[in-house]
Amino acid sequence: MSAGKPLLSIRGLSIDYYTLSGIIHAVRRVDLELCSAESLCIVGESGSGKSTLGVALSLSLPPNAVVKSGSIVYSDIDLLRARRDVINKIKGREITMIFQDPLATFSPLHTIGEHLEDIAISKLGVSRRDASNIVIDVLKKVRMPDVDRVLKSYPHELSGGMLQRAAIGAAILTKPKIIVADEPTSMLDATIQAQILSLLKELVKSEGMSLVLITHNLGVALRVCEKTAIMYAGVVVEDGGTLDIIKEPLHPYTRSLLAAIPRSSHRVSRIVHIQGEPLDPRLEVSGCPFADRCPSARGECSESVNYVRIGDRRVYCNLYSR
């Protein structure tokens, strides 16, 4: 963790969704920090709460979401309780988002050029002529091939990879402080995915932005983010340096996640799979949500657990408490 005040501070955040099948506890008591020019990966499987966290960070929680407790503080403002006009200055400008489905980012009725210019005009307040130059610059930054053709194209005329480049362009246009990217490459082919991830990583460095990258894939985390937080059933079970976590996972869930990934370097024994299913998100859990599937669980684990700090790492597990 770099010295000085963090850029973004999430404290005790709990978010519920009110649905027809009950109240879903999507995010439970999350504490996380993001510093300037830092990239943080949030890794989890479906139901982990990672996407809800991403949606909260990009100020796009739907109407049926309720912030039960906690805060997200950015630039001395609690983003969850700020006034509409304050949020509108930040959303889409200082904090921008990249979605999983590139088609979801763009209106099918506008060309890429129109879409990007609109962002420049509405968020940066520039003239259409200046907007046009800014947009061309941004497309060059994301190494878009065939810039002239892309500007005049509609989203359905471009491949997934090119659309996602345009989406990254849209996200960096306003020179944001933070980009939140939710599974930005999981719908792309392997070779394209690799290109887009390395582009993201370079841009984050060269533009001095911070990145929150949400993914289910630890391989993505390893390649893009220096820090990672592992989520399970709404709880951050472990966080710290990405390489540390992969080389020496602390939480039993992280270990099981790593053990479940087929390695291609050697066809050794079986990948290990854990029995059972993820926790029903409608259940309240005061301790560790992984307790019922954990091979090392003790009696008190589902009731009471504390975060333990080990160096610059943190783990939510009784195995490490003194």
Place this chain on the structure above:
Amino acid sequence: MKAVDGVSFTVERGQTHALVGESGCGKSTVLRAILRLVDVYSGRIVFDNVDITNRRESDLKWYRRRVQAVFQNPQGSLNPRMRVFDIIAEPLRLHLKIPREEVLSRVHELTRLVGLPESTLDQSPQSLSGGQAQRVAIARAISIKPDLLLLDEPTSALDVSTQAQILNLLLDLKEKLNLSYVLVTHDISVARYMADTIGVMYLGKIVEKSSADTILSEPLHPYTKLLISSALLLEEKSLESTLKPIGEPPSAINPPPGCRFHPRCPYATEKCKREEPPLVTTGKEHFVACWLYA
């Protein structure tokens, strides 16, 4: 448009052959051809010494009993209007003339075999998790004891942990029931974990083919190397990728002349742009289609 162009491979009994490639490479079309869901323009598909390529549907009933498939999207392949019990029982009722009690005991045996809780039998597929739904699809596919199972991205839609469960289940079933698999996947580590032999496909062609070990440890074709280095593996040595990926795959409708990979290949020569390289063997059951080796 040739979705699949000159693809050849064999699958021995009790073995798994994986077809690996990105979208548009034709791997799923190959499976559909084996299932005779698409017409074959040229070439042959031979199953257990019988050429089934052009047989009429009425002559294929025996074939359909012995070759079954499991698809990527579990919810998409299960009829939401049926109970799980009936979904699994359907092939038994259709293909075999067995009494009701036997259907009952067979379905219960299958649910145990695939690790499904008995309580799911009365439910509809929508109330199941992705992993459970895929177990239903597998139970249904193995119900009439086929010889060959075609698996089209069977775990791509599942979480990592669920994927591990399902892959291990498939490995167990292969041994228990002496099955053979043709596995289509975009994930080379899954191919490595599951398969004995791998064929790498690009724009309708097989560019490299060998044992799974060889493909991963001694890849020859530049596209195979690109695929491996793009695979976001967790091994540290793979962090320094040897190839920088360039460009996007061209349209399959208008493939480039010569070697289809040449526009993205760092080693492309003039010859590569003009002539398509043939698939040649480098000895040791390793085949590659690349002018670097021909």
